[in-house]
Amino acid sequence: MTSARDLRRGALQALYQFDAGNDSEELVRQSLDQSAGSEKTHDEAFRLARAAWEMRGQADAAVAARTPDWPTHRQPAVDRSILRLAYFEIVTGHAPPKVVINEAVELAKEFSTDKSALFLNGVLDKIYRALREEDEACGNSDPPNDDSAAAMRAAAPPEGPPRDSMT
DSSP states (O other): OOOOOHHHHHHHHHHHHHHHTTTOHHHHHHHHHHSOOOHHHHHHHHHHHHHHTTTTTHHHHHHHHTTTSSSSGSSSSSHHHHHHHHHHHHHTSOOOHHHHHHHHHHHHHHHHHHHHHHHHHHHHHHHHHHHHHHHHHHTTTHHHHHHHOGGGGOOOOOOOOOOOOEE
16 A cells, blocks of 8 residues: 555655756656555656646745745755645645645655754745635635635646545
8 A cells, every 4th residue: 555655755756856957757757666666656656746846836936935044946955845745735735734744844854854854844834824824815714725725726636646634
């Protein structure tokens, strides 16, 4: 069985490669095939990464607005990739925001530094709160993963990966 964390690890691996300038989807996909996990996990992780990569402009803008002293281009590539993945998951409703933030922190602890984990937690919490406030201002009392503002819903969640549960 594929875990949501395994999908995120694979998606992070692909996003990191895209960010490093590897724009060959075939090579990125092949690198996933060489990592642990099933073919299904690799397919789902690649779809998730590609969708998050396509939304990177919005993610980077949201992050930059909350980190003026630490612009996106100065952030470590791993952190940038985690932020892009988490942003995508939050705004598309791929998983509950609190789960996404927790998973992003865990990925940072695994692949980056403890300082990165704290930084990502703070940035993603600010983004989540801003989205929630935007929804409330639009008259929507649901959390961002249920029915966020239309402008934030530009990308549909990828097929396949299971939604996390709060339990």
